[in-house]
Amino acid sequence: MTDLLTNLNEQQRQAVEHTEGPLLILAGAGSGKTRVITHRIAYLIEKKHINPGNILAFTFTNKAAAEMKQRIINLVDEKAGDIWIGTFHATCVRILRRDIEKIGYDRNFLIFDTDDQLTLVKECIRDLGVNESNFPPRLVLHEIGRAKDELVEPSAFIKQHESDYRMSKIGGIYAEYQKRLKQNNALDFDDIIMLTLRLFVDFPPVLSYYQRKFMYIHVDEYQDTNTAQYHLISLLAGGYRNLCVVGDDDQSIYSFRGANIRNILDFEKEFPDCRVIKLEQNYRSTKTILNAANAVIQNNAGRKSKMLWTHNDEGSRLYVHQAENEHDEAAIVANIIKTLKRKGEFDFKDVAVLYRTNAQSRVIEDIFRQEGIPYKILAGTSFYQRREIKDVISYLRLINNPESNVDLKRIINVPKRGIGAATIEKIETLAEKNDASMYNVILHAESYGELSKAAGKIKDFVKLIESFRERKGCMDISTLMKAVITETGIIDELEAQGTVEAKNRIENIKELVSLGMEFDARYREEMPEDADALEEFLAGISLVSDQDSIDEENSVLLMTIHSAKGLEFPLVFLVGMEEGIFPSYRSALDETELEEERRLCYVAITRAKDRLYITWSKYRTLYGKTDYNPPSRFIKEIPVELTQGIFDDFIANKPRSGIETKQDMFGGAVLFRGGKPITLNDLKKPAAGSYKVGDRVRHKKFGDGVIVSVSKDEDDYKLEINFDLYGMKRLLAGYANLQILK
Numbered sequence: 001m002t003d004l005l006t007n008l009n010e011q012q013r014q015a016v017e018h019t020e021g022p023l024l025i026l027a028g029a030g031s032g033k034t035r036v037i038t039h040r041i042a043y044l045i046e047k048k049h050i051n052p053g054n055i056l057a058f059t060f061t062n063k064a065a066a067e068m069k070q071r072i073i074n075l076v077d078e079k080a081g082d083i084w085i086g087t088f089h090a091t092c093v094r095i096l097r098r099d100i101e102k103i104g105y106d107r108n109f110l111i112f113d114t115d116d117q118l119t120l121v122k123e124c125i126r127d128l129g130v131n132e133s134n135f136p137p138r139l140v141l142h143e144i145g146r147a148k149d150e151l152v153e154p155s156a157f158i159k160q161h162e163s164d165y166r167m168s169k170i171g172g173i174y175a176e177y178q179k180r181l182k183q184n185n186a187l188d189f190d191d192i193i194m195l196t197l198r199l200f201v202d203f204p205p206v207l208s209y210y211q212r213k214f215m216y217i218h219v220d221e222y223q224d225t226n227t228a229q230y231h232l233i234s235l236l237a238g239g240y241r242n243l244c245v246v247g248d249d250d251q252s253i254y255s256f257r258g259a260n261i262r263n264i265l266d267f268e269k270e271f272p273d274c275r276v277i278k279l280e281q282n283y284r285s286t287k288t289i290l291n292a293a294n295a296v297i298q299n300n301a302g303r304k305s306k307m308l309w310t311h312n313d314e315g316s317r318l319y320v321h322q323a324e325n326e327h328d329e330a331a332i333v334a335n336i337i338k339t340l341k342r343k344g345e346f347d348f349k350d351v352a353v354l355y356r357t358n359a360q361s362r363v364i365e366d367i368f369r370q371e372g373i374p375y376k377i378l379a380g381t382s383f384y385q386r387r388e389i390k391d392v393i394s395y396l397r398l399i400n401n402p403e404s405n406v407d408l409k410r411i412i413n414v415p416k417r418g419i420g421a422a423t424i425e426k427i428e429t430l431a432e433k434n435d436a437s438m439y440n441v442i443l444h445a446e447s448y449g450e451l452s453k454a455a456g457k458i459k460d461f462v463k464l465i466e467s468f469r470e471r472k473g474c475m476d477i478s479t480l481m482k483a484v485i486t487e488t489g490i491i492d493e494l495e496a497q498g499t500v501e502a503k504n505r506i507e508n509i510k511e512l513v514s515l516g517m518e519f520d521a522r523y524r525e526e527m528p529e530d531a532d533a534l535e536e537f538l539a540g541i542s543l544v545s546d547q548d549s550i551d552e553e554n555s556v557l558l559m560t561i562h563s564a565k566g567l568e569f570p571l572v573f574l575v576g577m578e579e580g581i582f583p584s585y586r587s588a589l590d591e592t593e594l595e596e597e598r599r600l601c602y603v604a605i606t607r608a609k610d611r612l613y614i615t616w617s618k619y620r621t622l623y624g625k626t627d628y629n630p631p632s633r634f635i636k637e638i639p640v641e642l643t644q645g646i647f648d649d650f651i652a653n654k655p656r657s658g659i660e661t662k663q664d665m666f667g668g669a670v671l672f673r674g675g676k677p678i679t680l681n682d683l684k685k686p687a688a689g690s691y692k693v694g695d696r697v698r699h700k701k702f703g704d705g706v707i708v709s710v711s712k713d714e715d716d717y718k719l720e721i722n723f724d725l726y727g728m729k730r731l732l733a734g735y736a737n738l739q740i741l742k
Contacts, residue, residue: 004039004046004075015244015277016040019048019216022237022271024264025246028308029293029606030284030568033246037218038068040244041083042075044216052082056236057218058229059087062540064220064566084214088229089189092196093539096187099206103199108401108535110186111542115385116406117141117188124176130169143167144174148190149226149258151197154178183437185403189542193228200235211239221566222247222267226258234270243271249304250297253562253600265304282308284568284609286315288642292612293605296637300595308606319613320635321646324730326360326576326620330367332646333573336613337373337556340571348374351556352569354604356582359622360575361558368556378559384541388490388505389512393541395484399468400534402439405431409438412461415493419461423454439465464488477537478516485509561604572608577616578629601634613646618732645737690733690740691719697738702729704741 005013012032015025016039027033041057044050059065065086072080084091097107112120121137121144147157154175161167181188187195200207217237219225222245225233237243245267252261268274282290290308297303323329333353340346353364353375361377368375384393391414394407402408405428413419430448431438445451445458464487472480485491491509494502519537557569576582582601587593605612614635619628691697695707705723710733712718717733731738 004043008035008039009281011277011279011281012036012039015279016043018275018277019044020242022241022267022274023244024267024271024274024276025244025279026276026304026306027246027248027279028282028306029248029251029603030282031279031308032281032283033220033279034064034068034071036279037220037244037246038071038075041072041216041218042080045072045076045080050216052080053084054213054215055083055218056091056214056216057083057085057220058091058233059085059220060224061566062087062090065090068220088232089192090539092192092232095196095210096192096199097535099199099203100195102203102206103195105182105187105195106185106401106403108185108532110184110397110401110404110407111192111539112181112184112186112188112406113384113542114141115390116186119406120180120184121173121177124173124180128173128176130173135166135169135173140170140173143170144177145190146258147174148194149228151194151228151231183403184405185401186406190228193232197228197231197235207235208239210236215240216242217244219243219245220247223249223252223261223264224254224257224259225263226260230260230263241271249302250300250306250599251565251603253565253596253603255596261302265302278306280306280308282310282312282606284312285310285606286312286610288315288317289605289608289612292318292638292642293602295639295642296598296605296634297602299637300598302592302595316611317642317644318638319611319646320643321613321615322631322732323615323617324619325617326363326622327367329575329615329617330364332615333364333575333613334367334371334373336573336646338371346571347554348556349554350570351573352564352567352571352607353556353558353573353575354561354564354607355558355574355576356561356584356600358560360581364558364575374553374555375558376553376555378557378563386505386508388494388509391490392481392485392509392512393538395468395488396480396534397538398439398465399472399480399484400532400538402465402469403437405438408442411488412442415489417461418457419454423451423458426450472534476516476520477533478513478520480534481513481516485513561600564607565603568607568609570608570610571613572604572611573613573615574604575615576620577614577632577635578620579632580627580629581620581622582632582634598634601632614643615646691717691738696741697721698741699723699731699736699738705729 005016008016009032012035015023015036019040025033025036027036037057041055044055045052057065057068059068069080069083069085072083072085084094086094093111096105096109100109101107118137118141121141122132125132125135125137125140152160154171157174158168158171161171181191200210214236217233219233224247233243233245245264247264249261249264252259252264255261268276285293287310290310294307321332323332337346337348337351341348355361355364365375365377384390391411394410397404398407398411409424409428412424426448427438427441430436430441430450434441441448442451442458442462445455445462451458467487468480468484471483475483491506494506494509516537519533519540561574579585579588583594583597587597616629616631616635619626691707691710693707693710696704697707698704699721702721702723703725705721707719707721708728709720710717713732719731719733719736719738720728721731721738722728
C-alpha cells in the first residue's frame with residue numbers, strides 16, 4: 001500500500017484516499033490527473049478491497065482508456081482486468097448489447113459513422129421532396145446531433161420549432177432519419193448514449209442493476225461532458241453516490257461539440273456535500289511557461305480560482321516575433337526547427353506547430369516540403385475513410401447485420417458483378433413496398449419479376465454473404481477479413497488495374513488485416529465468453545478517435561489547438577496569433593465565446609514543456625482575402641518580462657532601471673518609464689537615424705545586403721534592403737535586428 005501513495009504529492013494523496021461520497025478534483029494542466037485516477041482505483045482495489053467489476057471509469061478516447069487500464073494492472077496485477085474503463089460510447093454500447101432488445105432493437109445493431117449518417121440523411125431529404133441546396137445534409141445532421149446531445153426526441157423537436165419553417169422541416173427530416181435508422185437496426189453516435197438513457201428511464205430494473213454494480217464511478221475530462229453524458233453519470237451515480245469527477249474548467253474548449261462547462265462549474269450545486277481538491281502542481285512545463293499561462297487565463301471571469309506552479313526550472317522566456325506575412329512566418333518556423341535539429345537540441349518528433357484553423361496549415365506545409373522537414377498533420381481518422389477500407393468494413397458489417405441497407409447498397413456491386421444502379425433501385429423500391437430490408441428482398445430475388453434479369457447474379461452475391469455468415473462464428477477476425485478480400489475478388493480487381501493508386505489501396509487493405517490480427521491478439525482474451533468478436537471489432541472501429549491514431553514517427557506534428565488537447569511537446573510553435581484569427585472577430589464580440597478562446601490559448605501555452613515560440617504576421621492572406629491584423633490580445637496578457645525576441649533578446653536579462661509593470665484595459669502587462677507607457681518596440685527599436693541608404697547590413701536569415709531606402713512607418717522605420725542572395729526585402733527596423741557592417 002505504501003507504494004501506491006509514496007510518489008504522490010499531498011493533494012494527489014488526499015484525492016486518492018478520499019473514496020466515499022462525491023469528489024471534484026480540479027486538475028490543472030500537467031498536474032498528474034491520470035496518476036491520481038489510476039492510483040485511486042488501485043487504492044480502492046487493494047486498500048478498500050472493492051471488486052474490480054464494481055468500478056467504472058469514463059474516458060474520452062480509446063487510447064486513454066487502454067493506457068489507464070494498463071497502468072492500473074501494473075499497480076495491482078491482472079485482477080484489475082474486470083474494471084469497466086472506456087469511453088462513454090464504448091461503455092454504453094456494452095450496456096446496450098445486453099438489454100437493447102427491451103426498447104425494440106436487435107442486439108446485433110450497427111453503429112453508423114459520419115459517412116453512413118450523411119448517406120441516410122441525403123436519402124431522407126430526397127424522399128421527402130426537400131431541396132438539398134436549402135437543407136445541406138451536413139447542416140441537417142449537425143442540428144440533429146445538437147438535439148440528441150440535449151436529449152430532444154424528433155416529436156419534441158418538431159413541437160419546439162413548429163413556428164419556424166426551416167427548423168420544423170429539419171424536424172421532419174430528423175423523424176424520418178430516426179425511422180430509417182431503426183429499419184436498419186442501426187444507431188448513430190448520439191443514439192448510443194440517448195438510447196442508453198431511454199433504457200434506464202423506461203426500465204428501472206436495468207438502471208437499478210448498474211447502480212448496484214458500479215459502487216465507484218470515475219469521470220475523466222469532466223469539463224468536456226455534454227448534457228446527455230451528464231444525465232448518464234447522474235443516473236448511474238444515483239445509487240452509492242461515490243462519484244469522482246476530474247477536470248479543469250480552464251481547459252473546456254469543446255462547446256461546438258456540445259460540451260457544457262456548467263457541468264463542472266455547477267458540480268458543487270448538484271452535490272453540496274462534495275469534497276473539492278485542487279491539483280495545481282504542474283509536472284510538465286517550466287516556471288516561465290506556467291506564469292504566462294496563468295497570466296492569460298486569469299482574465300476569464302467564468303472559472304474556478306486556481307494557480308499552476310512547479311518545481312521545474314525557470315526555463316527560457318517565451319519567444320515572440322512579428323513576421324511580415326504568413327510565408328515569412330512559416331519560413332521562420334522552418335528555419336528555427338532546422339537550426340535546433342542541427343544543433344541536436346531537439347528532434348523533429350519533439351516539435352508541434354499549433355494553429356487556430358486548419359486552413360493555416362497550407363503555407364506551413366509548403367515551406368516544410370521545400371525545406372525537407374518531415375511533418376504529419378493530425379486531422380481525423382482518414383485511414384478508415386478510405387474507399388477500399390470502407391468497402392471491406394461494409395462487407396463485415398453486412399455479414400454481421402444483413403438488415404443494413406446502407407452497407408448492402410455500398411458493396412452489392414463491389415467489385416463489379418453486373419448488379420447496376422437500376423437493379424439496386426428496384427431492390428430498394430421493393431424493400432420499401434414490402435416494409436422489409438433490402439437483404440430480405442434479394443434472399444427471395446427469384447420471387448420478384450422485376451429482378452428476373454439480374455436474379456442469377458444476385459443469387460451468387462447472397463450465396464457469398466451467407467457463406468461468410470455461416471463461417472464467422474468459427475473464424476477469428478483476421479481470417480474472416482482474408483476470406484472476404486480474397487473470395488469477393490476485391491484484391492483481384494485492384495491487382496488487375498495495375499496502377500500505383502491500386503497498389504496503395506492493396507497495401508491499405510493489408511494494413512486493415514494487420515489491425516484484425518492485433519485485435520485477435522490483444523482483445524479476444526479480454527472479452528466476456530458470450531461476446532461476439534465481429535460485433536466488438538466493428539464497434540471498436542466505429543469509436544476510433546483522432547488521437548488514437550498518433551504514432552511515433554520522427555516528424556513535426558502540425559495540428560489545430562483543439563487537436564492538441566491532452567498532448568505535450570518539448571517545443572511548441574503557436575502561430576497566427578492575431579486579432580481576427582485568434583481570437584476570431586466573431587468571438588471577440590461575445591464574452592462567452594471570447595472566454596472559450598482564451599481557454600484555448602491557455603491549452604496551447606500549456607502544451608509546451610521546455611520552449612514556446614509565438615508568432616503573428618503583419619498581414620496575412622487567408623480564405624482568399626488579405627488582412628492587416630494587430631497582434632492578439634492574448635499576447636498583450638502575457639507579462640512582458642516573460643518574453644524575448646526570436647532573433648534577439650530585445651528585453652535585457654538584467655533589471656530594467658526605472659521600468660515598472662502595470663495592467664492595461666485588457667488586463668495585460670504594460671511597461672512604464674517615468675509614468676509614460678512604453679512598448680516592446682520601444683525596448684528594441686534602434687535610435688532614429690541608425691540606418692541610412694547605402695549602409696551594408698547583415699540579417700540572420702537573409703544574410704548580407706544594402707539598404708536602398710528608409711521611410712517612416714508609424715512608430716517605426718521601414719527599410720528596403722537588396723540582399724545578395726534573397727533579393728529585395730522590406731523590413732521594419734524595430735524587428736529586423738540588423739548588424740551594420742563596416
